[in-house]
Amino acid sequence: MAQRPAKRKARTPARASRAVVRARRAPVAARAANALALQHEVEQFLYRQAEYLDNRHWQQWIELFAEDGVYWMPPDPAHTTWEGMPAIFAEDRNLMTVRMKRLLHPDAWSQKPLWGTNHVVSNVVIERATPDEVHVRSRFHMLELRREDVRHFAGSYRHHLVRTREGLRIRLQRVDMTNAQAAYDYVLQAWV
Amino acid sequence: MLQETIPDLSKFVEPDRVRREVYVDPRIFELEMKRIHERVWIYCGHESQVPRPGDYYTVLIGRQPMILVRGADGRVHVLYNRCPHRGNLLCGDRHGNTGEFFRCSYHAWTFHHDGQLRNIPMMESGYAGTRLTRDNPDCHVRRAARVESYRGFVFASLAADGPGLQEFLGEARIAFDDMCDRAPAGEVEIVPNCFRVIQHSNWKIFLENQLDALHPSVTHQSAGRAAHEVEKEIEKRTGRASLSYHMLSAFATVTIEKWDGFETLNYPGGHCILTGYMALRPRDPDTLAYEAALEKAYGKERMEQILSVNLHHVLIYPGLSVQPQLQQLRAIRPLGVDRTLTEIWHFRLKGAPEPIYRRALAYYNLVNSPSTMINADDLENFWKCHQGLASEGGDWVSFHRHYGRDVQKDGCVASAPNCGTSEAPMRNQMKAWLQYMTSEN
Numbered sequence: 001m002a003q004r005p006a007k008r009k010a011r012t013p014a015r016a017s018r019a020v021v022r023a024r025r026a027p028v029a030a031r032a033a034n035a036l037a038l039q040h041e042v043e044q045f046l047y048r049q050a051e052y053l054d055n056r057h058w059q060q061w062i063e064l065f066a067e068d069g070v071y072w073m074p075p076d077p078a079h080t081t082w083e084g085m086p087a088i089f090a091e092d093r094n095l096m097t098v099r100m101k102r103l104l105h106p107d108a109w110s111q112k113p114l115w116g117t118n119h120v121v122s123n124v125v126i127e128r129a130t131p132d133e134v135h136v137r138s139r140f141h142m143l144e145l146r147r148e149d150v151r152h153f154a155g156s157y158r159h160h161l162v163r164t165r166e167g168l169r170i171r172l173q174r175v176d177m178t179n180a181q182a183a184y185d186y187v188l189q190a191w192v
Numbered sequence: 193m194l195q196e197t198i199p200d201l202s203k204f205v206e207p208d209r210v211r212r213e214v215y216v217d218p219r220i221f222e223l224e225m226k227r228i229h230e231r232v233w234i235y236c237g238h239e240s241q242v243p244r245p246g247d248y249y250t251v252l253i254g255r256q257p258m259i260l261v262r263g264a265d266g267r268v269h270v271l272y273n274r275c276p277h278r279g280n281l282l283c284g285d286r287h288g289n290t291g292e293f294f295r296c297s298y299h300a301w302t303f304h305h306d307g308q309l310r311n312i313p314m315m316e317s318g319y320a321g322t323r324l325t326r327d328n329p330d331c332h333v334r335r336a337a338r339v340e341s342y343r344g345f346v347f348a349s350l351a352a353d354g355p356g357l358q359e360f361l362g363e364a365r366i367a368f369d370d371m372c373d374r375a376p377a378g379e380v381e382i383v384p385n386c387f388r389v390i391q392h393s394n395w396k397i398f399l400e401n402q403l404d405a406l407h408p409s410v411t412h413q414s415a416g417r418a419a420h421e422v423e424k425e426i427e428k429r430t431g432r433a434s435l436s437y438h439m440l441s442a443f444a445t446v447t448i449e450k451w452d453g454f455e456t457l458n459y460p461g462g463h464c465i466l467t468g469y470m471a472l473r474p475r476d477p478d479t480l481a482y483e484a485a486l487e488k489a490y491g492k493e494r495m496e497q498i499l500s501v502n503l504h505h506v507l508i509y510p511g512l513s514v515q516p517q518l519q520q521l522r523a524i525r526p527l528g529v530d531r532t533l534t535e536i537w538h539f540r541l542k543g544a545p546e547p548i549y550r551r552a553l554a555y556y557n558l559v560n561s562p563s564t565m566i567n568a569d570d571l572e573n574f575w576k577c578h579q580g581l582a583s584e585g586g587d588w589v590s591f592h593r594h595y596g597r598d599v600q601k602d603g604c605v606a607s608a609p610n611c612g613t614s615e616a617p618m619r620n621q622m623k624a625w626l627q628y629m630t631s632e633n
Contacts, residue, residue: 073563075385084550086385086538089563094422098440101418102565108414110572183388183533184562186571 050119058100066169073175113147134161205626208595209588212581215394221529228628229254233347236260240381249287252525263305270336270348271307307333343368364463367506370516376489376543387536393574395526403466403617405451415565416444436554454612458605462509462624464617468502478547518552591615
């Protein structure tokens with residue numbers, strides 16, 4: 001369809017070529033606009049997830065996961081599944097709810113002292129996108145303050161997102177921490 | 193010299209209380225490393241951890257950096273991680289394979305897996321006429337004085353003399369017997385992953401907590417309650433919640449009164465046992481298939497005997513806490529008077545169906561991993577405990593709970609009936625501590 005008007009206007013080369021360029025650009029531009037919109041949508045989703053953690057909006061954070069969603073942090077980047085494997089985290093929404101209820105319990109002693117986190121998410125790359133799902137990788141850096149101590153955790157996220165009636169939801173979030181193998185000075189109380 | 197600066201330690205430990213300095217004085221810590229950790233049998237690793245020749249793991253025994261290595265001869269050796277030349281660490285990584293020999297990264301001296309010298313560069317031209325000859329013992333990597341293993345669990349002692357491993361373990365051998373007997377093949381193999389967590393507290397605070405049956409319902413109320421609520425909700429929705437929730441909720445649903453119903457058994461040398469409190473033998477198809485495999489291997493009577501053993505923790509003083517029923521262990525590596533590393537391992541029952549492994553794995557991931565909802569509150573209490581003991585707000589730590597009610601039973605001191613929360617395990621550990629600390633050899 002794009003070829004026909006170009007052919008018809010071939011008598012005046014300069015104008016024709018502008019038309020050709022315009023005609024060819026249109027779908028490219030549309031694709032680019034779509035890609036940008038998706039990139040923006042995904043980035044906003046990742047930022048929202050990070051903000052829920054830093055603001056301790058645990059329930060909203062859990063609701064970003066699909067009903068069958070899993071949050072997984074392998075101890076070793078070579079692991080390809082959490083099933084039957086040691087895992088730092090391998091939590092479905094039920095286990096996430098246990099963690100949330102513990103964090104909110106008045107007698108969670110380790111939550112009494114000053115505690116807070118700050119996440120920065122960046123290097124967002126969409127690896128695969130279909131109308132139903134998006135695979136995206138990104139990098140994170142998290143600073144945690146507990147009492148007087150600061151710790152840093154950094155690494156990569158891989159989100160397998162699915163499109164639902166409520167918008168994008170997480171089917172699987174894989175968290176590979178660069179310092180996953182280092183000894184933990186104290187433990188991880190919440191998701192990273 | 194150290195001895196001169198430390199007051200008479202026998203005045204620091206009484207049968208029912210202990211001076212605070214025992215936990216916070218760096219001079220006492222140094223003496224503990226010398227008289228306890230660098231003398232008794234310390235767990236180094238499991239034989240299946242180093243399956244091929246040259247496989248090694250580095251490990252701390254007291255303050256000494258050591259290497260556990262599988263030799264070309266098939267034997268497991270424990271060596272000081274130190275080149276005899278300039279003292280370089282031979283292995284800078286935590287684990288790996290060293291190939292056919294160790295090669296020092298500084299001047300390329302090489303050594304066999306058993307520590308024997310293999311080659312020194314320029315041996316002829318550089319060392320001719322010096323007293324460094326191949327038959328000089330200073331040419332070889334120093335070995336741990338003694339290495340023994342029990343059912344695949346390798347221990348080393350840096351002292352040439354002392355009781356053998358089995359004598360040292362005594363009745364606490366049940367930690368490994370119970371774990372291995374539960375495997376239809378009669379042995380376990382390691383799951384190649386070590387979770388490592390550092391506590392900012394003295395090593396003894398961790399060990400004493402392991403058998404403190406009063407603390408779970410206080411310390412772990414939050415995690416236990418949270419799991420219980422979700423467990424009930426899942427049961428309502430689907431009829432049955434997985435055992436994972438019970439593993440967590442039991443920390444709260446077993447109340448203080450119920451804890452008194454359990455028992456601690458306290459043996460010579462500071463070893464202690466806390467009997468089990470979780471119901472880990474449900475009647476689901478996975479368990480029945482497992483029991484069938486066990487019965488096929490051992491016969492019905494022996495199978496029942498094996499499964500009737502119900503232990504929660506076996507503490508092998510001074511450095512190991514074993515959960516045989518869940519095939520897990522935590523090795524304690526003191527790093528300083530107020531810093532302690534725990535190395536946490538999980539094992540697979542050879543010959544048992546996969547779901548049985550996965551059931552125990554859930555406990556490893558939920559309770560013993562770095563994201564633990566349980567130890568998060570323990571470590572908080574340990575830190576507070578150490579901080580308070582470092583203060584001059586008091587002189588003594590009280591171990592009076594159920595004191596005077598313990599009963600003598602088959603070579604051990606048991607908590608009296610309905611006195612499971614007795615502080616007998618702490619009293620027992622401190623008794624062993626004093627014996628070690630006040631004997632020169």
